[in-house]
Every structure is written in C-alpha cells, then in structure tokens.
Amino acid sequence: MGTHLTQQKRGRGGSVYRSPGHRFFGQISYVLPKKTMRGQVMRFIDDPGRNSLLAEILLEDGSKIHSIAAEGLIVGAEVWVGPDAQATLGSITCLKNIPEGTSVFNLELAPGDGGRVSRAAGAVSYRLAQDEDSQKVTVQLSSKEIRELKPNCYATISVAA
Numbered sequence: 512m513g514t515h516l517t518q519q520k521r522g523r524g525g526s527v528y529r530s531p532g533h534r535f536f537g538q539i540s541y542v543l544p545k546k547t548m549r550g551q552v553m554r555f556i557d558d559p560g561r562n563s564l565l566a567e568i569l570l571e572d573g574s575k576i577h578s579i580a581a582e583g584l585i586v587g588a589e590v591w592v593g594p595d596a597q598a599t600l601g602s603i604t605c606l607k608n609i610p611e612g613t614s615v616f617n618l619e620l621a622p623g624d625g626g627r628v629s630r631a632a633g634a635v636s637y638r639l640a641q642d643e644d645s646q647k648v649t650v651q652l653s654s655k656e657i658r659e660l661k662p663n664c665y666a667t668i669s670v671a672a
Contacts, residue, residue: 536556540624541603543593544592547593550569550571550589551590552566552568553586554566562631563580564579579630579672581668581670582633582669584672594608601667602668605663605665607641607662611641614635616630616671618650618665618666619665629652630671632671632672635671637651638650648660648664
C-alpha cells in the first residue's frame with residue numbers, strides 16, 4: 512500500500528527513460544582559426560541530440576570544423592570562417608562585420624563562449640545597430656529581448672536549419 516523501496520524502483524523503466532547519449536554527436540561550439548579562411552560544406556549530419564542539422568566544413572588548410580547548418584546551405588557551398596569573413600549565407604564571423612538588419616544564429620554572449628543563443632531549428636536573432644565608438648553591438652534575440660554585446664562575439668549568418 513505504501514511506496515516502493517529504492518531497490519524495487521531501480522528495476523523499473525527501460526530505454527524510454529534513458530538518454531541515448533552514445534548516439535549523440537557531441538558539443539558544438541566555435542573552434543575557429545585565427546585568420547579568415549574559406550571553407551566548403553562537405554556533408555550534413557543528423558544528430559539525435561538536437562533538432563537542427565550539423566554541417567561539416569572543410570577549411571583551406573585541410574582542417575574540419577562542425578557547425579549548426581544554416582537554412583539554404585547545400586553540399587559544396589562556399590562559406591567564410593574567421594574574424595574578417597565576408598557576410599554571406601552560412602558564414603561565421605564577428606558581429607562588427609555583419610551588416611545591420613541581418614539575421615544571425617548561434618550567437619556568442621561573450622567572446623569565446625562558443626555560441627549560446629538561437630541554436631534551435633528555425634531560431635534567429637537580428638543585428639540591429641553598433642555604437643559609434645564600436646564598443647557595443649545591439650542585437651535582438653529570438654525572445655525579442657534586446658541586448659548589447661561586444662563586437663568581437665561570433666555569430667553565423669542566416670537562420671538555423
């Protein structure tokens with residue numbers, strides 16, 4: 512009539528209650544080269560641990576990076592990665608290089624934190640403005656909250672796929 516003993520509770524449950532962590536791809540964050548490089552999208556990876564696709568990008572120097580895929584990106588597409596990258600679809604660059612009104616995702620809240628905001632499928636933030644002294648960049652997050660971030664925070668251009 513009472514509650515089950517702890518030993519009895521342990522025997523209950525099955526795979527429905529356990530995380531299939533062995534199938535997850537792993538943590539995705541910005542690990543970028545110091546200089547700006549061109550990259551090519553090699554393939555897309557479906558990770559059961561998240562609802563957006565991952566893109567495997569082969570850089571000019573032969574190294575591979577993994578990033579959340581941008582909507583509209585295709586295999587073989589050219590993307591730019593680095594602090595002075597061009598503002599094209601799927602490129603990863605600093606907020607100071609992104610034009611006003613551009614949609615971004617996988618946004619860093621502090622430089623070097625690897626991307627914390629707008630990472631789910633369809634999530635998007637917008638770069639609004641930059642101060643004249645270039646100390647802060649204004650961004651509207653997907654929750655409609657407006658934040659001021661440092662201009663050397665990284666973001667990916669477009670919408671998360």
